[in-house]
Amino acid sequence: MYLKSLELHGFKSFPERTVLHFSGGATVIVGPNGSGKSNITDAMRWVLGELSTKNIRGSKMEDVIFAGADDMKPMSFAEVSVTFDDSAEPRTLQSPYEEVTVTRRYYRSGDSEYFINRRKCRLKDIFELFMNTGIGREGYSIVGQGRIAEIISRKSEDRRGIFEESAGIARFRYRKIESEKKLAETEANMERVADIEAELAARVGPLEKEAAKARKYLELYAEKKKVDISLWLYEAARLKEAIRKSTDDTALSAHELEMAEDSLKVTSSLIERLYEQSRDNKENSRRNRDSISDVSKRMNAAESEVKLLERESQHAGVELATEEQLAGAAETSREQESERLTQLKTRAGEIDGEIAAAEKRYAEHTERLAELDRSIKARDAELEKSLGEQKDAENRLTDLRVRLNVLENSIQNQKKRSETIGSDLEKYEAEIAECNRICKEAEDTAKSYREEAGKIADRLSESAERIAAIRRESGGFENEARELQADIASLESRIAAMTKMVEHFDxxxxxxxxxxxxxxxxxxxxxxxxxxxxxxxxxxxxxxxxxxxxxxxxxxxxxxxxxxxxxxxxxxxxxxxxxxxxxxxxxxxxxxxxxxxxxxxxxxxxxxxxxxxxxxxxxxxxxxxxxxxxxxxxxxxxxxxxxxxxxxxxxxxxxxxxxxxxxxxxxxxxxxxxSGMLSRSAEIDRMKRERGEAENKLAAVRDKIREAGEKIDAIGKENGGEEERMRLMNVLAGTEEKTYSDADGRRKTLLELTEGMKKDAAGLDESSARSEEEIGRLKLSVEETERKIGEIRAEREETGAQRGQDELEAAEIGERANEERIRLAELNRDREAVTESIRETGERGAEQESAAENHRKKAEELRARIEELAGQRKEREDEAARLREEIGGLDGRQKDLDAAVDEIDTRLAQLRKTEQEQISKKDLTFVAHSKNEARLNSLKESEQKAHAALWDDYELTWATAVRFSEENDCPAVADGERSKTIALQTELKGKLRSLGHVNVDAVDEYNEVKTRYETIRTQLSDLRESRADLENVIRGIERDMKTMFLDAFGKINTYFGEVFRELFGGGHAEVILTDPENALESGIEINAAPPGKTVKNLNLLSGGEQAFIAIALLFALIKVNPSPFCIFDEIEAALDEVNVSRVGRYVKNVSKDMQIIMISHRRGTMDIADTLYGVTMQKSGVSKVFTLGAGDDREKYLK
Missing domain, CATH: 3.30.70.1620 (Alpha-Beta Plaits)
Structure with missing residues (x-):
């Protein structure tokens, strides 16, 4: 089996779909620090089931999803697929397929999906697939960045995982753990079943007795039910006949009531019309009487006014004589007040002369006091100013003395600094020469790389533009897909919640x-x-x-x-x-x-x-x-x-x-x-339709994304690896340019530093000279400032003496001015009193003159009023005569109106008597009708209660009760047998009460409990047999595991020593069990001593030596149980160049028999590569992968 390919999409710094194809031999992945090359190792561990975010360099699982870049949005999921070719015999994986693809997908929502050959599976299935292959979470085939040294630094008990994987017992340990879980579950089930058996055994006996009692109860209850239904049907028939008769009576009384109401309406209508006529006549009579009363009042008022005008004329004559006397007396008083006013004005002139003389003296004193006050303030200002000048001079003197001391110290420091600069300049100039050499070498190498990359870039320019356009289009599709996925997830959540409400009847x-x-x-x-x-x-x-x-x-x-x-x-x-x-x-x-x-x-x-x-x-x-x-x-x-x-x-x-x-x-x-019960189903259907539409759109968008990817892949294949070679050249050129940049930056820094130091040295000499001159000037300034302070003190003493004389004179003049002010106040009070007397006398004279004039005018007005009153009295006498004639006509009309009113009232009294008789008749009819209705309602209510009682007791309606009576032969109740049937009903009730509390479900419950009891006893026996079988299986697994582990451990120890000596060129290394008697739980110690050293504790070795020992142990494990492939992420990072070359040679030999994938930035490791991948990060946060196959081209670019 060999690793065929690794595909990343949205994983960490790989947002775009990236595929790495692997062949036999050694594959090396290179790239600058921070380019994302170690994310490839993390992706391999993650897709094989890694659950610890720490082991893939993250803080939470969401960190594996691409988080976005400057011009790229964050992705909603991360997906990694790894493909193995397992066609060669013997097969490594327990799978029927020759090619196996394992896929893991993780969404930001926290959901994970696992696939084997695109079929959903469990994480457990992936673990089992790779057991004993060296691949997986505990395997030694993948060593992440910085993890090689952990093999040495771990506790002895923590090293067992990779040893067990190499020994091939991981699958057995997994089976043992599963068997122990099943054993624990079996024992727990036995305990629960035993408890249930004891409980059921205690219930069977009592339930048997309750069941017999229940059967008796049900027999009596059935008999009583027949009697009750017979009686109910009898009473119901009686009620139905009574309701029929009462309905007829009620209808007859309702007809009679209607006729009585019609007669009453006719009489009431006639009374209403006569009442309206009577009301109109009475209103006319009232208005006529009001007119008589109004005219009488007006006549009486006219006669009263005639008398009143006579009395008012007499009173006006008396007032005229009085006003003429008052006018003479007022003229005499006016002449007396005029003589008094002349005397007061003469005294006022005398007082005004005395006030003018006093004011002149007071003004002279006030003016002199103001002059003295200004003089005192001026001298205070002079004293304050001179005090400020004195303090300023003293501060300047202190400052001059401090500056003088500072300059003297500065001259000493400048001499020491000049000596230090001379020695530093020699050291920096030598370092500048070394930087010049490094810059020249790096510049030449980078130039050759850039020239080759430029040639390739020209060929790829057109393809790059096409790919960019496709990617922009695909990016829009991906954004649309993410939005659709979010909409679908939201709809599914809402559908699930609504469906749950419906299913649970919320x-x-x-x-x-x-x-x-x-x-x-x-x-x-x-x-x-x-x-x-x-x-x-x-x-x-x-x-x-x-x-x-x-x-x-x-x-x-x-x-x-x-x-x-x-x-x-x-x-x-x-x-x-x-x-x-x-x-x-x-x-x-x-x-x-x-x-x-x-x-x-x-x-x-x-x-x-x-x-x-x-x-x-x-x-x-x-x-x-x-x-x-x-x-x-x-x-x-x-x-x-x-x-x-x-x-x-x-x-x-x-x-x-x-x-x-x-x-x-x-x-x-x-x-x-x-709770929207009617709208729930409609809402669910609507959301399902929306979800279906969104899923169809998502499928279409994904097809477009896949098509875009296929187009990009096709363009990539057309380029024939040109892009990968160009990126490699750029990476290598970038590395050399960074070397040049670092050296050049250091050179410029040193040049600036030395230039500054030279300037500082020259400046120090000039500064020392200037400081000597400044010291001379400062000493002269100190003497001048001390002289000026003495002059200021003498001036302040003279000014203070003059100020004291001015204060004495001001006090004397202030006393004389106060005396004049008091005299002036007394004269002003006298002048005010005379002025007030003049005002009062003038006012009294004017008042007397005004009073005389008023009395003369009043007399004239009274003469005119007497003449006016005589004319008014003549008018009122004529009006009173006319009103007496009008009253005579109104009295005749009033007699006619009163006679009409009396005639209508007589007819109304007769009709009201007839109406009262009709009301009495209607009330009697209404009472009879109400009684009929009440009886009918009472009968219907009794019928409803009877129906409700039948339903409450036996859940029967009229129809079902009749059918029950017919089907069960219930005895019909005749009119003379009702009391006998009631007695039977009472007897059955007594028998039921005598049974006490009855559990009517006891019969069914007894049968059910008895059946369960027998079943539980059978289950308990089966569980005891299962426990014995599981214990035998576990003992067999432990026996096989111990044999296989000890056999493999011996081989690991032997190979560890051999590989150690080969890598170190000598020395000694072994692994030891800390508890040989308990091999399956024992810790594992590592003893190793490089050539020429005696080591008691591996922690005393350097980091490079510890890593080298761990590498040796790792290769020993691989030799015992070779893994189909190995991925090493910078395992040689801590080694020097000599040891890097040793590891490289060993890896090159091992790669003849297995795939080796190394992530590195060491030139010694790059030299062994059959296939070279480069990783760059041209845009912040986005990694790109390119390849360069073995051959002359690669050798040329690595020189």
Missing amino acids: GYNNSVRYVMNEAKAGRLGGIRGPLSSLISVEKTYIPAIETSLGGALQNIVTDDEGSAKAAIASLKRSGTGRATFYPITTVRAQERGREYDGVDRARGFLGWGDDLTDSAPEYRTIVKSLLGRLAVFDTLDNASDAARARGWRIRAVTLDGQQINAGGSFTGGTTKRD
Whole structure:
């Protein structure tokens, strides 16, 4: 068997489908660090079943999926396929196929899929396929990056895996583990079965007694049932006859009541007309009396005004004499106030002169104080300024002294730095020369690689453009495929959830779920299902139908009444609750009555409930019984209009579920329906259709993606490996250019460093000279600053003395100014008092003058008023005479109106007496009719209760009770035998009570438990035999494993020593069991000593020596049980060039008999390659693979 190919798609840094083909010999995969070449090793481990993300260099399994790049979206899955050719004999794999392809696919959702030859399988199947081949999770055929040293650093117990794989006992250990699991399961089953056997044994005896008691109970119960049904049929017949008679009586009394109501309506109508006439006459009489009263009031008012005007004229004459006297007195007072005002104005002039003199003196004092205040502030400013100058000078002095000290220290440091620069320059110049040599060699080599790559690129340019166009198109298809996959996954999740709700009857009552589960289990027959699952309604009408049916949606349809009775009996036994059943054979539909005539022509009518509901023909009667008399309207207003027109005797519902009930009650608002029971199946069908459409689209898109891949593969084949060779040249050129870049970068850094150091040296000399000059200048500045500080201190003392003199003078003048201010305030108060007296005197004189003028005007007004009052009195006397004549005419008309009113009232009194007699007659008729109706309702209620009692006790209707009586020969009850039959019924009830609590299921339970008991005993015996067989198998496996392991371990030890000496050129190496007596569980120690060394602990060896020992042990394992192929990922990374060459030569020899695939970047390993693959990462995060076969071309490019 050999490894034929490895295909990656969406795995880590390989988003595009990448295929590596392998042939015999040694294959080497090269590429710069970070190019993704080790992802190929991870892909091989992953596809063979690796479950540890740590072993494939990840933190979580989702990390294996391509995460996206600058211009590429993340992928939704990762897929790796590996193909083996197992056509050569003897076969390595336990498979009937000559070519075996193993595929693993992982989605971001966390789902994994495994395939063998494109057929789905389990991960366990893949493990079993590769057992004892050296391939797989515990195999030694794949050694990942950095894992070679773990063979040495592991604990002795942890090394057993690769030794067992080499010994070929991994399959036996797997069989042993499986057998031990089966043994543990068998023992657990035995324990459970033994517990069940003991439990059943304890139940058989008591159940036998309960079964006998139950049989007796059932016999008495059957006899009592016959008696009860006979009595019920007798009472039901009596009730039916009484209801018939009562119905006739009620109809007769209703007719009499209707006639009495008609007579009363005629009399009431006549009374109403006469009452209207009487009311009109009385209204006219009232209006006439109101007119008489109004005219009388106006006449009286006119006479009163005449008298009032006479009195007002007399009063005005008296007021005229008074006003003339007051005008004379006011003129005398005005003359006295004028003389007082002249005296006050003279005193005010004297006070104003004294105020002017005082204000002048106060202004002089205030001005001098202001001058002194300005002088004091100016001297304060001078003192503050000089203080700031003094502090600045002192700070400058401190700063100058610090700078002087710093410069002196700097000169000493510059001398030391100059000496250091001289020695460093010599060392850097030698390193620059070495960098120049490396750059020249790398530049020449890279140039030859680039020239060859350019020639190949010209040939591939056109093909690259075609491939890019196809890939862009394919990328769009992949995005579309990912979106479709997400849509399909979402739909499948929603379909599963909705289907689960339907299957589990979510939203239904416990009793309904119980009955359906019992029917599913086969314990109940004839159950068709809840009504909601048997009907379908268009989406538009679902709210209306759901609202109208309400809880009836959960009612269960059965084949017949027997099925319904069996289900009810089961509910009673389980105590699960109550449910309603619709037996197909018993449910009858009522036809729509006359009250529904014309409803279908009403505005907004959409249809009858049963017509808008689809179902199988056998359920139409049930649907019609529930919805046949339900009218569906578009709006509540239209439904209300239709119901009102028919006296609120119909049922109606609107599209949004607002309902009008027969009798006029409304039900509406917002409510939660029965979990969308009617819409679940329709929703599932809709989502399945959408899923089918999405799957068809996805298949078409995948075909387009596959076609695009095939086109790209065809173009790749046409290129004939040119692209791979070009990429190899670019990789090799890139490696040399990186060497050139690193050396050139180092050279430039050193040149810049040396140039800077030279400048620094020259600058240090100049800086020292400048520092000496600066020190001289700083010393002069220190002396000048100290002199200036002394001058500032002297000026501050003189300014302070002058400021003190100004403060003394200001205090003296301030005292004199305060005295003048007090005198000025006293004079102002006197002036204000005189001014106030002048104002008051002037106001009083003006008031007296104004009062005299007012009195003169008032007298004139009174004279004019007296003349006006005389004219008004004449007008009112004339009006009173005219109103007396008008009152005489109104009194005559009032007498005529009163006579008409009296005549109509007499006729009304006679009619009201007749009406009262008719009301009394109607009331008597109504009472008789009400009694008849009450009796009829009571009889019907008794009949309903009797039917309900029969159903509650025996789950029988009238029809089924009659049929039961006929089939079971129940004795008919005659009129004279009723008491005798009741006595028999009482006797049977007493016998049933005497039995006490009875488990009626005990008979069936006893038979069932007894059968189970016998079965369990047989199972327990079989399990004991199975345990003994498994224990024998495990002992046999352990015996064979120990023999095979010890035999292989001896060979491994021998080959380990041989390979070690061949690789190291001498030395000693062996492997030892830590517990030879327990070979199958023992740890394994490794002892190795390179030539010329004595080693007690392998951890004391260098990393390279440890890796070399691990490589030797690895090749010894392969020699004992050769693997079809081996993949080594940088196992020689820790070795020096000499040891790399040794490993390379050994691998070259081994590759003659098996496939070797090495991932490396060491030139010694590349030299042994029969096939060379290159891995690059031209775009960030995206790896590309190319190949270069063996031959002269490769040798030329590796020089």
